[in-house]
Amino acid sequence: MKTLVRTEFDPFLRPAYLANGLVGLRVGQIPLIAGSALVNGYIGKDCSGESDTVSAAPYPVGADIAINGRYLSERTAAANFIAQAYDLNCGELRSTFEYAFESVVATVKVLTFCNRTMPTIVQQQVRVSVNEPCKLVLQAQLDPRGLPGKLLDWLRPAKRVDGLLQWESPGGYSRIGAGYHATCHCDGEYLDAIRNNFGHERDLQLTRFVIDGEPGREYSMQQIGVLVPSLMHNEPHLQAMRQLQMAKWFEFEKLRQRNASAWSELWKSRIRLVGAEEKYQDLLDSSFFYMHSSVNQATPSSVAPFGLSQDGYSGHVFWDAETFMFPGVLLTAPSAAKAMMEYRVRCAPQARMNAKLNGYEGLQFPWQSSNDGYEVTSYYTEGNAELHINVDIAFAMIQYVNATGDDVFFKEHAWPIVKGVADWVVSRADETDRGYEIQHVVGIDESCVNVNNNCTLNCVSKIVLQQAGEWARKLELVPTEKWAEVAEKLFVPIDSEEKWIMPHEGYVYDPQKKAAHGNFHEGIYSIEAMMLDFPFGYHHSPEVDEATKRHYMKYLHTYMGMPMAAANAVVWAAREGEPELAKEFLDTGYLSRHFEPFNMIGETAKFREGSPNENFVTAQGGILSAVILGLCGLDIVEGSPEGWAKHPIRLPGDWEAIEIDRLYARGRPFRVVARNGAEKAEISFID
Template identity: 30%
Template sequence: MKARISCFFLLVFFFVQMVKGEDDTLWQLHASDINAPYVGAPMANGGIGILPWKEPFSVRQVILNHVFDTDGPQGVSRVLKGINPFLMSMDVDGKEVNTECITNWKQCVDMKEATHNSSFRAAGKIDVGYSICALRNMPYAGLIRVEVKALSDVSLKVAARMDIPQEYSQPTQRFRKMRADDTQMYMLQSYAVSAHRQQKVSASSAFIFNKGATQEPLYDEVTKEMSFVLNLKKGEQISFALVGSVCSARDFSDPYNEAERQVIYAIHEGTTSLMAAHCSLWNELWESDILIEGDDEAQRAVRFALFNLYSSCREGSGLSISPMGLSSQGYNGHIFWDSELWMFPPMLLLNKGIAESMIDYRIDRLMAARKKAMAYGFKGAMFPWESDDYGEESTPTFALTGPLEHHITADISIACWNYYCLTRDGQWLRTKAFPLMKAVADFWVSRVTRNDDGSYSICNVVGADEYANGVDDNAFTNGAAIRALEYACEAARICNEPVPEIWEEVGKGIRILRFKDGVTREHATYNGEMIKQADVNLLGYPLYFVGDAESQKKDMEYYVDKIDPQNGPAMSYSVFCVQYARMGDAKRAYEMFCRCYQPNLRAPFGVLAETPTSDNPYFMTGAGGLLQAVINGFCGLQIMDGGVEQLSSVLPAHWKKVTVKGVGPEKKMYVRER
């Protein structure tokens, strides 16, 4: 692992003097005004998400990946907040350290090391720095490292406690002393059951001291806090850590003892070893990265988008990424088309393991999709608009997207085909992907309506533009269905399987409607109304139905100003950016690039909200769109039947070079220069 001094030690404690290169600043996001507007940046590892905040040692919540209860006795599923074992407080000479007594407050998100670092001076008596991370090497655990330097003789009290959110019942907490080999350990433990589906969750935490330290934490039965007291002399420095683990019955048959085992393991490993393994895994992730020369602001925003997608999933988990990842309970933690259309493409190019996990999520739930198709009178497989762990429809019943937004079934099949095109894994295609693609093709054949002229329509749907409910011949739905049928035919030939003639007939016969002037019509009754997000323009990219630049331009000019400027989601403009960049229109491409993220940034770190007016970050879907704007647009990368190709494209006027490294199984590098 490459040796480096972390943002934590340099900017927080100032104990090490080092001149950092300019490149290091492009890995860091800073805050220095505790009174300014603030939206926290989550730290996640694909298993849990930890949300630090601005107050000293504050952790707002822990989100568990794909652990669901419901939002009420008869409600739909909602991802659970975890028991929070990362709550810490500090007293100096008997007074609580809070926002009223601190100065010199600073925070730094270090994307390279995946740490959230804070520093401040408390009551003029101590300098404090701490670093929070969700350990990449332990996906159910997090670590808070603390350093304190005494500016005068002081008495220091440090306490840790747990928070059990309101969606739990039957909570229990205890303080446990135990010896493992020659190590004496003191742990907090909590256990609770979710209110409605009886999901069992447990958490454990413990202080970790430097080897040779003899601190013995005490426990207060009233406050449920574990604490220790130290008397420090002026100039004296101490360091310690708090490790916590959160486990559920979804992932472990015995979450109670597993949470304890993980904390015991962490104590025996020690913070140095834990962080070395954490950083090593993040270094591996960053072997695939995007480098922008000439625009530092864009570099940080794009890298932060990639950082958040890497944080939200992990290889081998069999899980995908919800619109808000592990930052919140937004959209109930369900999996939408956001996964396949927006987040999957950059992950497929940059991290095959994460991409495979995202596809495995759908393949593993094919049986549930078959049952849904049968329940609605169709053949094959019909995937839910919102999916939870069961793979069943989880959309709130008031939303017509649940019963009518069917393009997701095609989106998933298209993602399978793209995975095969990149990997050329014939065994995977035959055994895992083709059964899904076949079921999807059978669904669309049963879903279409034959018209008198021999063409086919898809009626009564919600398209990508969710402002249009129950329409016929939605452009994106029809285009995605055509591509799903075409790819199923090609996959069948590769697998030496029969190709039903009806697949080809329907695929060639589904209608794409147009106005008299040649502009693609969004649906059969569309006449220029405001739309929620890009729909028709997805035919130009990523579906490639509208192939010539002039037709793409006409479609974009017609629809770009029809997107809701207040409530339209961030990613729409990224598809405009891709197409303009490939047309050679650098000015227009850069305008769309800025529109796909800048209005949605939230201070101080630039976390991404869904819309210009919402406050629900971090929006992983928008991150996927932003990455596609650079990878597929400015750098021109595209997955074709034979693998990755670099198409002609242009850069913004002030950009010097874009480098996308670590692409595909061979970890290739692609460069676009002015």
């Protein structure tokens, strides 16, 4: 994996995104000047007052430097950027800059990372050398001034930690515990600290090291910061103190080594491309890195479309999590995938209430959800009818059980979810002279509002109903009689002449119509029926399946450059024998919104109007899932992974093969090799 390097200052450069699945940072080119933090589960009142939103948290590794009494924070223009390097091997960001006052020049090297093994912990090391004698100050600080919300508790924790506070988000929706500890040493000798713990500093908390700086020596300040959301502990500030004490016992370097080891283990699941251009390998490496930066086993509230990189879509959880991100995480980091499923399990009681509110049985998961699982859709109220998310979640539960063989999770959690969704489908479907129909919904194509019999909802509902019946029999229970009946008779909108599955009943292509929610080109054809083949694996009949693929392949090019399903389009084109079209979807759908120097991905392409939103983790998870499952021809079905290889291998462009040394199935690691033109992928256990 590469170390991504920037050597020229760019005032418009998007800050680096560092995260570990619980804490996310944006770190500027001069790290001591610019930094922000988000925490999974820490939310506040949206400025519109309509909903909640992920809220900015105190930056846990704030710092400053002074030369002869003049602080960098007061003279930011005096900083001279030299370089910034992001090591994808271990998630460490290394920044170098100079700070000058009069004839004194300090060279500052900053190391920053979010620890993966202790996910509440952020670490930073500031190393400084000077060109001539001076009075040098290195300062660690916790500064909530300017943050939305208010201070609840400020403690003087004596020798335990240097700073500690409890902060409440706007509207009092949640609280965050924040703290830090700092040490400074030179040539193995630790320096004395000055702390402003006089009892009245209720905003800025700091630890200051005053040094007689000398040329030829390096002074190193090590910071350990902590952030704990109230979602995970009722007294987050006190738990932050405990977490920080534990981190101090491990010490800075040992924690750093543990983080690097955790990343090294993850990278054993790296996707390697044979015969592909370097840009595609870079795309997959950065996507793997950012996806896994955004989730781990400690993630309490699943993954938002932008992870923890920004507050886009208010940090809410959508179908993106289960349909695009989850499959790639499932086989590379099963414990992180389990955390994503546990979020839906925790929110199941609210899904049951949501179904009742709408007059139905079972579980109806909301289109947008936050900490507690209630519906929080605000600006896009039609989302309340985007009901395919319900079966998307049930489908992910089925994938999890098939992939892990976790019988306890199956019986205690997955089965109640799938049963609840199956009950909802039966309740939501209306019996007509054509069988059963689900009316007045919004499909994946959000430009089509208030339609009947959306293909994704109806067809994936059939899968869920059938699986619910099989699971009931496996548990020696009597399946609900209506499940099989509705599964068989649920109406699928099929063109009467050419026999292809329509996006929804009555769909008519409008060459002038644009997609919803974006400055996209005209003439986009609704291709969501292709989602039935991949990723959902729905098969209607040989005649209809082939007619559907044949029809949509004629219009697939109209989707070029669109977000969301661009990765799936790569699979569709490749499987249908169009390798150059598949490659074009990679170039236009991904590389056109691949932003240097840190290889983040925007939701929209560079050539679209307006500023692209980054870092779009949905797209990064989507390409991982598309390559691991779609291009490798795997269907996660019940049984050993040797039986998952279902499709001939057809790869984009000149790709010769895909090699993945370690994926996981049922607790066992296995290797996958997918060679272009092969009948199916080669799968072998490696334990």
